[in-house]
Amino acid sequence: MTIEVRNLVKKFGSFAALDGVDLKVDNGELLALLGPSGSGKTTLLRIIAGLDWPDAGEVSFNGEDALAQGARERHVGFVFQHYALFRHMTVFENVAFGLRVQPRAVRKDEAAIRARVKELLDLVQLDWLADRYPSQLSGGQRQRIALARALAIEPRILLLDEPFGALDAKVRKELRKWLRSLHHEINVTSIFVTHDQEEALEVANRVVVMDKGRIEQIGSPDDVYETPATAFVHGFIGESIELPIHVDGGVIRLGERPLQLAAEGLAPGASRLFVRRHDMLVGPPGTGAFEGAVQHVRNFGPVQRAEVALAGGETIEIDAPRDKELRAGDTIGLNPRRYRIFAG
């Protein structure tokens, strides 16, 4: 199933949750909508599911107008952030719900429903919990039951709202891997919403980065990390150093200090320079584009993180290999291996 969204606008009062969104999702994709809270990602998901309606724009499934149908007819599996399991039903009845409410003409008989529920509970590896109630399950178990329930109706599309948001870190990591392999197995076009970049980069085939109701960039996890299209994406994904710079007469300046960086093709005026922390290479004083004094150093697993006060007035954090000798008080030169400059 392909999904196409054209020029979607949704306002809540004067706040534009979606401000002209265009998106195409290919058949069988596992797509992540990534953005901070308030970026409109959940609103977009809910509109695709039919749980919300846009003020303007189009949504189509396989070229058919989806907005002509209600949530009931769209055949979309939706996994809610807090699971929304039916609290008065057992796990078994929760999963069976979608099969039991089908019109009589197409409804499966009891034996077929039982077999299908069993199959789904096996798929999520929780068949031993069939007689429990949702309140008796852990967060990770509820999450998987919610997924099994959504899959029961053989959805054309699977939508997940912050699927791992309410889980603790360890369970979250395990479920991520599990979701990816599950998607590989059932191969349903899937979209999930997350504010966690690691989650998006690790699980999805493609990542849609959103901010303030607009799409900032669409690309593979590598694309959005390696070649961020906008300052927002660079700042939001991966840990970045952001420096306010000024371009004039072919020279880039940090404060008053000219930087030995190529300025070709840059528009004159105020700009922002972005560097990944680990792309700032440490050298002897006088050898790099930047110069600074080390404030203090902490070890962070494979790297050491140093706070450096730059000549020109900014203080930044860099990640250097552990074997590099760095001590508080040292004056060092810094050279960005890779960097990007965005106007404004």
Next chain:
Amino acid sequence: MTMQIADTVSLSASDAKARAEARAHAAAARDNLRTEPRAVRIAIITLAIMFLTVFVVLPLVVVFAQAFSRGVLAYLAALAEPEAMAAIKLTLIVAAISVGLNLVFGLVAAWAIAKFEFKGKTFLITLIDLPFSVSPVISGLVFVLLFGAQGYFGSWLRDHDIQILFAVPGIALATTFVTFPFVARALIPLMQEQGTQEEEAAISLGASGLQTFFRVTLPNIKWGVLYGVLLCNARAMGEFGAVSVVSGHIRGETNTMPLLVEILYNEYQFVAAFAIASLLAMLALITLIAKTVLERHLDEGEDASDH
């Protein structure tokens, strides 16, 4: 495909034990917080018990003592009087009608208020509370103004030979009006707290509106519904003011139990008056017990959703 996920089973025996221990611990901590001197504690407790005795226990005892003052036979004979039987029957009929109507109205109103956003919602909530803030006598008078012989619909009703005032319909209408808030008030906070996610889940799984209501919404609020019905029923059977205005006090026809109590009392038939009153008092006691049981269920429901 390899799927290995560590499952943490939430409700094991050791868990329950740990919880019981934690509870005992909390109780002990609470005991340590009692800092008032012994004398003050005893004084306060005595005062509370005296207050309860004078204002709650004593009146109840007096009602039953008076009812049985000439023996069980006189008590039973008083209840078996045709007038008494008619009052009991009328009260049951009126309560059934008004509880039935308010169950439907209350469910619909709470559903609309808790699950949807619309203009004038606050106004609607205020409107639902109106019967609580208006004196019941005024509520009764409103119906006299509407349906009485000189009222707005009076002549039309007379022409079509429809009797509302001084008959069962009038009494049922007044009672329904006065007890309107109970079911809605019990359900609105409950439904608001539960939110709309389960309903959204049901619809996205292909359920129709009615299926969603009967399979998801109603089971989630069933204890709240019972709670509202219970309070509504207690008030419907005990209502005096509004009913007194619209009833007309036709003996054996339009007297409900509370009205009959007053009439019998004014005629110095104390045994009969208190016999009927004892029934109303028993209704109150049963209501209280049922209310306690229901509140426990409601709390458990909330606990379950907290996990």
